[in-house]
Each structure stands twice: as C-alpha cells, then as structure tokens.
Amino acid sequence: MADTLTKLAYQALQQGKSLVGVAHKEVSTKLMELVAPQGAPKTRPIPPQMLMDLQAANAALMEIDWEEAEQGLYPTSLLFDAPWLDWAARYPMVWLDMPSTWNRRSERNVTDLPAEVESENYPDYYLQNFHHQTDGYLSDHSASLYDLQVEILFNGTADPMRRRVIKPLVQGLRAFGERPASQLRVLDVATGTGRTLRQVRAALPQAQLVGLDLSSAYLRQANRWLSQLPDELPQLVQGNGERMPFATGSMQGVTCVFLLHELPGEARQNVINECFRVLEPGGVLVLADSVQLADSPQFETAMDNFRRVFHEPYYRDYIGDDIDARLGAAGFSGIRATSHLMTRVWSATKP
C-alpha cells in the first residue's frame, strides 16, 4: 500500500513537472514572437503520432525509473530529490535572462562570452553560447540557472534520463566484486553542476567519485550541491575531457552525460579514447546523450526542432554519428545501447 502511494506520488510529481515545463515553453515562445519576432525560431509542427510516441516513451521512462528504484539500484527517495526552494527562488531569473537570449538569437551572436574569459585555456569549439545561454558555460550566473533550464527543457525528465546510467554502471562494476566498494573510483566526465554525480552517489554511497569539467563556474555550483550530501565529497577537477589529468587505468567506472552532442566529431572520438585510457581493464564506460536518427527515427522532428531553437552547432552531426563504431575504434568491447525517451545510453567494457 505504501509502495502504491509512493509510486502514485512519483507519477503525479512527474506529470506536474511536465505541465510546468510545457506551460513555460508555450508562454515564453508566445512572448518571444511578440517582443522579438525576428529571433523566433522556425520550428516544424509535431505530428500527432509523434506526440503519442513521446507520451508512451515518457510513461516507459517513469516505469523503468520506478522499477529500478524498487530493485534497490538506488533509493526511492532519489525520485523526489530536487532543490525545490532553490529552483523556485531562481525561476524569476530564468525570465529576466530571456531578453538577452532573444537578442543573441536575433543577432546570431554565438560568441558573447564574459570579457575576462582567457580563451587560450579552452578549445575553440567550447567558446560559444551553447543553447544561446548567457555567458556560455563560463560564469556563475550561467551555472546558477543551468539545472532549472534543463529541467524545463526536458519537462522534468532530465534526472530520470540521467539515472539510466546507474544500472549499467553498477552491473559493470561487478567485475571488481572482490574489492571493497570504497576502493572503486568512478569518474563523471563533463559533470557540469554535478547532477549525475548526485544520482551516482545515491547508488554507490561508498565509492570514490570524481567529476571533471572545463568550467570552474559549473564545478563551483557542483561543489555547492554535492557538499550538502552526507557521504564523502566527490573530487572535482577542472580539465578537458580530451586530455584528462588522470593516470592510465586509474578508474573502474566512467560516466559521461549530455556531452557528446556538444563536441565536433574529432573531439568526440578524443573523449571516448580518453575514457578508454583512464579505465582499468575490466572497467565500464556508460555514455548518455540525445537519441539519434538511426535508433529513434520517429523523433526526427523533435531532434530537428531542438537544433532550430537552441544554438547546438554539432547536434546535426551528432545525431547521424556512429557511436558504436567510435567505441569500437577506441578499443571497447561488449557495446550495448538502449533508448529512454530522448536519451540513448551506451555501455561498454575495456577488455
């Protein structure tokens, strides 16, 4: 009985988040068409069949999220975990930020970054306003809004999609079953504000967690969130996923969520190669990113609209890319992939 009620509460929460996300996007799009029509993106209408497919995929995502909690892969409380008060307090800032986003979109200005950014410290492809967001990834202001913006973008399904890395990660780490959990090191590449590490921490309370990202502002935000948890604080390291500052074979697990679509093809391969290098033989890599044309052709319009609305310079290339081939080229074996709503999850082992 208690379980049924908790599941109903979870479903109600997800439906509530979905309604808020849809309403926010409808109102903000109408406002943009009124105030800044020259910047309003030209999107394609969503066919009714695709809407039904999206609803079915959303229901399947909720179901698997619930089931894997019931199986004990992570605590049920994680399904309700979010900084509600903080997000409520920040929500007005999302609106206040919109006019500058509209301006950048109208002017096709995609390199509007803070003056103090030392560009020689970053790869060229990174020095852009991804999603047209203010300051790109390079300010505390951007980092403070990011989680809420992603929640709205995915209608509240961002964490359920991120949590799909947990099962293949936990299964992969069984290769090191004879070791104490506290000796397992798991790296999250492009950890951003640490939302994935937060999910992984709930599943692996004793493992040593490490987060890597190019943005020190995002890592500061990650540190704020993660230091609220009672377990050992993950180590947060600033660096490029293409040249990671970690020893060869020093990790037993690596995750990487929502990075690949923001990289040009060559950098994508470099990151996958580096994930291979830092893993110990037997270790597991779990990647999660947007679904692609080959596995989810029914969502082609949604993928196309995504790149029309947001500045995502490498997304079109990414959705046609062969990630299995890239994993194979890096040396991985046992490559598997599954799709969950708008996210594709790959797992692979270093032989």
Ligand SMILES: C[S@@+](CC[C@H](N)C(=O)[O-])C[C@H]1O[C@@H](n2cnc3c(N)ncnc32)[C@H](O)[C@@H]1O
């Ligand atoms: C879309 S966000 C995803 C963040 C996080 N994984 C999540 O699930 O919310 C992309 C992140 O990748 C980081 N990033 C982009 N290129 C990178 C690179 N070459 N090396 C390390 N981090 C990178 C950005 O700073 C940003 O935090």
